[in-house]
Amino acid sequence: MKTVAWIVLAVSLACTAMFVMTGLTDDTELPWLNGWMAGPVILLFVVPTLFRVGGMLGGGTAKAYRDAPIGMGTVVSVSRTGLSINDQPQLEIVLDVDTPDGQSFRGVARQIVDLTELAMVAPGAVLPVRYLAGGPERKVVLAVGASQQEMQAALNRVQLAKGTMTQKQLMIAEQGIDTQAVVLAMVPTGEIRGDRAVAHLTMRVTRPDGSTFDLTQEKALAASTVPQVQPGAVVRAKYLPHDESEVVVVTALAR
The missing domain is CATH 2.40.50 (OB fold (Dihydrolipoamide Acetyltransferase, E2P))
Structure with missing residues (x-):
């Protein structure tokens, strides 16, 4: 938006200069009423609005956050x-x-x-x-x-810092293989950890060769993820091929 404002400013300044020159050299009865009159009008009324809107939208501020x-x-x-x-x-x-x-x-x-x-x-x-x-x-x-990978990595690290993800789970999230799992059962335990509801999650996980294994884990679920892990849901999951004792469920992240 600010780039557009600068372009409009340059054009309006040029038009204003032509307006002044034409007005000074025109010998007609109304020398200032000419086509270049749009220049000062845009300069006085349009350009300030563009810069104000550009500032409200972030403009150059967004670059600082890139x-x-x-x-x-x-x-x-x-x-x-x-x-x-x-x-x-x-x-x-x-x-x-x-x-x-x-x-x-x-x-x-x-x-x-x-x-x-x-x-x-x-x-x-x-x-x-x-x-x-x-x-x-x-x-x-x-x-x-941000890419999905950047956001997922940030989410994993935040969860680790808050204690809602263990070091092992972080390792699985970063080094595990991608697969799919079908949620067979989701049974709340009634326990609350922080702002998360604890549930027993039973999943049927698909191995790379197409075979499956079943696993029941205790998960502390954020409110936004509960609808994604209802029985029958197919979820993205990660696990270590040499260790099928724990699976990390990768839920959708808002963009």
């Missing part, structure tokens, strides 16, 4: 800023962010969100965000350009 680390943000609240582009609203999203190195802070992101994706930023949703070093409450941006 290679910033990724954390996982839990949406606390969402409100509209009043700005919209092509009928798509800009939202102010307040998130509690957890980082791979074990830090937590309150972050605020301003983002244009497609109307069809509003449900993805509802309170309680977990979203990947990029963040910079700062105080306890600071600006973040949604990691919309």
